[in-house]
Amino acid sequence: MTPVRLVIAEDTLSMQAILQQIFTPDQGFELLALCNNGRELIEAVARNRPDVIITDLDMPVMDGVTAIQTLRQRWPDIPILVFSNSFILHRSRGSLSAADVGATDILFKPPSVSRQSLPQIAGLLRERVRAAASARPVPATTRPKGPAQASEADVAPLLRRWPRIDYIAIGTSTGGPQTLRTVLGRLPKLFRQTVLVTQHMDAAFMLQFADWLDTQIAPRVRIPGQGERLRPAHVYVAPGDVHMTVEQDTIRLSSAPPEHSCRPAADPLFRSLIPHARHTCALVLTGIGQDGALGLKQLREAGALTLAQDEDSSVVWGMPGTAVRLGAAEAVWSDHALAGFLETLTTRKED
Incomplete structure (x- = not known):
């Protein structure tokens, strides 16, 4: 070797x-x-x-x-x-x-x-x-690596099939900070959905990371506490060394064993949203390992809108690649195309 x-x-x-x-x-x-x-x-x-x-x-x-x-x-x-x-x-x-x-x-x-x-x-x-x-280099700027916008022919059917989305859930690891800045960078300041993010990162960095992301995007970014009620137009980043899940519009934090050697992990978050699958959009972004792939598949089977980042724009196509191989993703797009879709999703008029 x-x-x-x-x-x-x-x-x-x-x-x-x-x-x-x-x-x-x-x-x-x-x-x-x-x-x-x-x-x-x-x-x-x-x-x-x-x-x-x-x-x-x-x-x-x-x-x-x-x-x-x-x-x-x-x-x-x-x-x-x-x-x-x-x-x-x-x-x-x-x-x-x-x-x-x-x-x-x-x-x-x-x-x-x-x-x-x-x-x-x-x-x-x-x-x-x-x-x-084995990773791709991460640019300091966010130049598109793939299509900057998903086509109307791809987007329109998804919006019709999922006329109401309440939760946007995201799992990511290596390359995640810059990718989250891109994918969430076109969200408006005010919208009705709640965003939940699991980023694999050392606990000592989580507060600094959330504070940094808060300066990069329009919605409010915060580390939630136990039992915190979810609010629209907020991005909740899982705290370090605990799993973050959702129960009746409330944040639950757990010290349950790591999954895929990760805590927080995306799979527990995704599983907790299965009761709300028809009103959930879940994304697996760049990262090493397999976390989030099975949870994304379970969400898709329960009726959620599921998306994965494509290989060309991923720093490491481990998590999203596994999700794609499992058939867990309804669509596979670049980071910039995902950003455009979330902008459309959060600014459309819902029935």
Whole structure:
């Protein structure tokens, strides 16, 4: 098996030593360079052209956000995994998130790593790096990768078959932040539906992620609490490390075991909407793994309108690809086409 070739930027010596333990040849990795800051990272990438880049955000000399901006301009096809204790870097000239500059994936860096926690962290990092190696690059801007609008011939029959939608439910993982910004980016500020999102992300990032998404789209974005009543024109993002479900227009949060190694997971959310299937539109977007695919299929069988992101516009076509292979999706569209459809869905006059 060809090893995954890596260049890493991390400014703390203790974490550098841990990363050297994790990414070894016997695990299928070749560590080409270990850099102390963003400037060294850019130079190392120029010399080595790795398969995957791993970088912190907060570093001396040149921070990770600035480095990613340069890397995206010069080598747009190299996947970048951010390994940091923050989703957003606050700088004197303004704040930018890892999603703003086109990071492929974002993983939380714990303040310390014990002997007991090292195997779990190592396994997660290796899995995400391998996934990044096969992922498509994430653009910092949202240029269409597929049709910018689904055709009227495709959209009109769906609107007739589902004359009233109350819930829009979404499951996503790798590449999700930027894709959600696109897919939800054309929603109006006011509309009658409720949007529910399960994004696979470390619990430590969820509040920052929701706050960031709130600045990117027109509707209100929030992390809900237990028992919170659903409101129209709100986007509810599942909190970290709990499953989010719906019961009688109320949010239920559960510490039930992870599904597909994920908590929150999309499948529990989708299953909870089966009683409301005829008034639900569910989407599975870019992401590694299989979460959401079976739940989407169950929703379709119960009468829901189900959609999946196409392969060309997905960063990783794992979750949506599985859904398509299961026959779970009524339609398969690009991220921009999905955005146009949701705009039409939320602005139409319903009977």
